[in-house]
Amino acid sequence: MSIRKDVLPIDGEVGRRPGGARRVAYPHLIYWFLFAQGGVVAALLVPVHVLIQGILGPLGIVPVVDRHYDTWVAMLGNPIVKLYLLVLIAVPFFHIAHRVRYLLTDFGVKSAKSLPAQIISYGGAVVITLITIWVLLTTVPIKLG
Amino acid sequence: MTTEAQAAAPREHPWRMPANWWTRNRRYFLYVVREFTVVPIAAWLLWMLLEIKRADGGPAHYYPPSSTAFVVFSVIVLLFSLYHSFTFLSLAGVIIHVKVLDRPVPSRLIVLSQFALWAVASVVVGFVLIWFAR
Numbered sequence A: 001m002s003i004r005k006d007v008l009p010i011d012g013e014v015g016r017r018p019g020g021a022r023r024v025a026y027p028h029l030i031y032w033f034l035f036a037q038g039g040v041v042a043a044l045l046v047p048v049h050v051l052i053q054g055i056l057g058p059l060g061i062v063p064v065v066d067r068h069y070d071t072w073v074a075m076l077g078n079p080i081v082k083l084y085l086l087v088l089i090a091v092p093f094f095h096i097a098h099r100v101r102y103l104l105t106d107f108g109v110k111s112a113k114s115l116p117a118q119i120i121s122y123g124g125a126v127v128i129t130l131i132t133i134w135v136l137l138t139t140v141p142i143k144l145g
Numbered sequence B: 001m002t003t004e005a006q007a008a009a010p011r012e013h014p015w016r017m018p019a020n021w022w023t024r025n026r027r028y029f030l031y032v033v034r035e036f037t038v039v040p041i042a043a044w045l046l047w048m049l050l051e052i053k054r055a056d057g058g059p060a061h062y063y064p065p066s067s068t069a070f071v072v073f074s075v076i077v078l079l080f081s082l083y084h085s086f087t088f089l090s091l092a093g094v095i096i097h098v099k100v101l102d103r104p105v106p107s108r109l110i111v112l113s114q115f116a117l118w119a120v121a122s123v124v125v126g127f128v129l130i131w132f133a134r
Helices: A028-056 A069-076 A077-091 A092-106 A115-139 B004-007 B024-038 B037-056 B068-095 B107-130
Strands: A012-017 A023-026
Touching: A012 A077, A012 A092, A023 B068, A028 A077, A028 A092, A028 B068, A028 B107, A069 A077, A069 B037, A077 A092, A077 A115, A077 B037, A092 B107, A115 B004, A115 B037, B024 B037, B037 B068, B068 B107
Parallel strands: none
Antiparallel strands: A012 A023
16 A cells, blocks of 8 residues: 655654755644643543532532542542642643634634634643642642551 | 726625534534533633642631532533543544554444543542542
8 A cells, every 4th residue: 555645644744844854843742642631631530520529429429538628638648649630630721722722713713823822722721730730739748658 | 096997806705604603503513512512621620629729728618519509510511521521532433543463453442442441440530539538
């Protein structure tokens, strides 16, 4: 099976430099990785948190860690839980930023394609990541063992 | 510009997408719903971040959310997040191409593996959230 010369491969190379050297689009690579992982995290993990912490817990159907201060703090002090919560909360925002920007574009907001809009949306995801790190590091001290 | 030149100049009729384009077709509507799912998910994740931060105030100031409004909000978020999960994991069959023993894995099997992964992740997370509440 022959590979069409005019179709660019998706394995990193999206163009060539003026001299003909291959140009790897690292920003694209990093961003698309974050976008995809954000979608995966939101798809795999968010529904169960919403169901248990948002519905079953408040209705008193099942006991949930965040219903009592002691169990919630004990959970938040675990370093693995902190790392998990960072992934759960921050990574989806790289997916969210992209989808919201393109949804606005689809609704005719032309400025959503502009550089400032990109800085606001993707920069916003970075800011939320930093805020999440700050909250996780300052809320309950890390307890080992 | 003279009258002749005005008559000769091409008149521009820029095409504009009607604002209600997404309500005219079921597929367009579902596409917009799929893209919109991230907004309630974002709101719920920000609430969760606040929930973590509230643990900073000590036991006297900590109270878990119990209002009907919060439960209704969560039900709405759950519906959108389930739609995100269903559409996103279904796409895996189109995006992921894997070969085993030089034979391509059928896309149905890839989608099935994603849904199985979702089920396993949900059971593990659910177990931790409930078990450690004791």
